[in-house]
Amino acid sequence: MTLTQELMQKIGTAVELGQNGERQAAREQLEVLWRDAGENAFARCTVAHYLADVQETTENELEWDLRALQAADELTDDQVDGLKVEALSPSLHLNLADDYRRLSRAAEAQQHLDLARGRLGVLADDAYGDLIRGAVDRVEVALEAGSVEPLPTNPSSRG
Incomplete structure (x- = not known):
């Protein structure tokens, strides 16, 4: 499974919110995307990576960065959109x-x-x-x- 264009747009919108100082809104949108990612390891990795950036504490950021790495460990090359x-x-x-x-x-x-x-x-x-x-x-x-x-x-x- 690869990330869909629609999912990438949703992630992009949430990331943009975070970059514009709307960290809570970004976090809420990304948390919905995390739940929606299901078994898609690339989606989980991508969402967790960006969720880490909008956490309020370094401890929570670490938690999401660890989730991103764990999801990446489940990936194969055919799951990452040509990467x-x-x-x-x-x-x-x-x-x-x-x-x-x-x-x-x-x-x-x-x-x-x-x-x-x-x-x-x-x-x-x-x-x-x-x-x-x-x-x-x-x-x-x-x-x-x-x-x-x-x-x-x-x-x-x-x-």
Whole structure:
């Protein structure tokens, strides 16, 4: 099963709400989409990934990022609309590294940062790849500095 155009539009609408500061409305819409995703692991992964960004606490963000990774672990390449499953991994592990860093769980943050960095080679040399590579570097610098503050580039700190 792949994500339908309609589902992607609904996710996009909810994400836009969150980016415009309407985090509660975004969260409510994404929670409905989470329930509707059923057994579709790609839908669950995508919705959980964006749901993490509109949580009020880092603990809740971590919970949704873990759900996104768990759903990604169930995926095969034929389920992700022409993408390679492995291309999801750097971003998912990066999010977990940043969550753990902000929760002062440095060892777990480092573990996921290492996993993210080790998988950067699967990303294309494009704007998305550059975005993820840059974010890995920023999280690494923050972790090394012992910072637990949200980074201004983190989607969950906007809005």
